[in-house]
Amino acid sequence: MNYQRQRQPGCGGCLLIALLFIFVTGGAPALISFLGTMIYTGLAGVLIFIALFWGFSYWVQKKVATYEQSQSESHNRFVWLLVHVLMHTAKIDGRITKDEIQTIHRFFQYNLHYNQTKMLWVKEIIKEATGSSPSLESLLDEFKTTFAYEPRLILLELVFQILYTKQDVPEDELQIARRIAAFLEISSYDQRTIEAKYKYGQQYSTTPSQDSVAQYYATLGLEKGADMEQIKKAYRKLSMKYHPDKVGHLGDEFQKIAETKMKEINAAYDYFKKL
Numbered sequence: 001m002n003y004q005r006q007r008q009p010g011c012g013g014c015l016l017i018a019l020l021f022i023f024v025t026g027g028a029p030a031l032i033s034f035l036g037t038m039i040y041t042g043l044a045g046v047l048i049f050i051a052l053f054w055g056f057s058y059w060v061q062k063k064v065a066t067y068e069q070s071q072s073e074s075h076n077r078f079v080w081l082l083v084h085v086l087m088h089t090a091k092i093d094g095r096i097t098k099d100e101i102q103t104i105h106r107f108f109q110y111n112l113h114y115n116q117t118k119m120l121w122v123k124e125i126i127k128e129a130t131g132s133s134p135s136l137e138s139l140l141d142e143f144k145t146t147f148a149y150e151p152r153l154i155l156l157e158l159v160f161q162i163l164y165t166k167q168d169v170p171e172d173e174l175q176i177a178r179r180i181a182a183f184l185e186i187s188s189y190d191q192r193t194i195e196a197k198y199k200y201g202q203q204y205s206t207t208p209s210q211d212s213v214a215q216y217y218a219t220l221g222l223e224k225g226a227d228m229e230q231i232k233k234a235y236r237k238l239s240m241k242y243h244p245d246k247v248g249h250l251g252d253e254f255q256k257i258a259e260t261k262m263k264e265i266n267a268a269y270d271y272f273k274k275l
Contacts, residue, residue: 060120063117063120064117064120064121064124067117067118067121068121071251072249072251074147074249074250075249075250075251075254077146078147078151078155078250078251078254079121079122079125079251080125081139081142081143081146081155082155082158083104083122083125083126083129084125084129084133084134084139085136085139085140085143085155085159085180086104086107086158086159086162087104087126087129087130087133088133088136088139088176089159089162089163089173089176089177090103090104092170092172092173092176096130101126101130103162103165103166104122104126104162105119105122105123105126106165107158107161107162107165108122111161112253112257113253113256114253136180137183140180140183140184141183143155143184144183144184144185148246149185149186149241150241150242150243150246150247150258151247151250151254152184152185152186153186153190153194153241153242154247154250154254154257154258155180155184156177156180156181156184156186156190156191156194157194157257157261158257159177159180160177160194160195160197160198161198163177163198164198164199174195177195178191178195181194189221190221190241192218192221193218193219193220193221193238196215196218196219196221197215197218197219197264199218213271215268216267216268216271216272217268219264219265219267219268220234220235220238220265220268220269221234221238222234228272231269231272235265235268235269238265239262239265242258242261242262242265243258243262244256244258244259244262246258
């Protein structure tokens with residue numbers, strides 16, 4: 001199962017190009033004469049509509065293909081696998097609703113800050129995953145054999161992030177996320193750390209409440225009451241795993257995910273240092 005780049009579009013806008021050619025070579029009179037003939041035969045409206053439709057399709061496909069080719073194979077493969085894994089998570093109940101698709105759209109648009117071109121690309125992958133997608137096991141197996149441990153952590157981070165966009169996360173969906181972690185051979189310590197982050201929320205207060213203190217412990221993967229030596233050890237361990245340089249090959253958006261995670265780890269460690 002290999003990721004396939006989007007092909008460059010064919011000449012879908014040929015009629016539009018032909019109309020432009022007539023205009024350039026013969027001017028407005030030639031174009032008007034040609035369209036008059038087409039209108040007389042009753043085909044002009046249909047053909048112009050087709051030309052505009054294919055012209056727009058050509059433009060969209062061209063932009064998507066150009067963007068894809070500007071990215072590394074690792075980046076494209078990571079996003080392709082991520083979308084398919086998220087789609088499997090969404091259809092755990094046997095169907096994918098419009099709201100679930102919109103949730104995935106919003107995730108890429110607002111959490112990963114995808115622009116219009118990137119969103120067109122993601123929508124193409126979603127369409128592909130909706131129609132026919134490999135099994136979750138085969139997707140995860142490819143992910144495990146293709147990417148090192150740190151990118152796997154980022155994948156799990158994003159899976160939990162999209163799950164917790166819901167007000168109440170169903171337990172069966174959480175179980176799927178935990179099985180993903182186990183399949184990717186992510187340690188139970190790292191899985192608990194990631195899950196706890198979203199369970200307790202993501203806001204850090206300047207005057208921590210009992211819940212936010214629990215989150216600080218959870219961010220470092222520790223139980224309440226851990227001593228400073230345990231806190232230092234956990235901090236060093238997580239700092240190495242989430243260093244942004246380790247996922248730089250996946251693209252800027254995923255490097256920023258690692259940077260955000262490092263900020264959370266640093267915030268938790270700074271809180272305990274000041275005690």
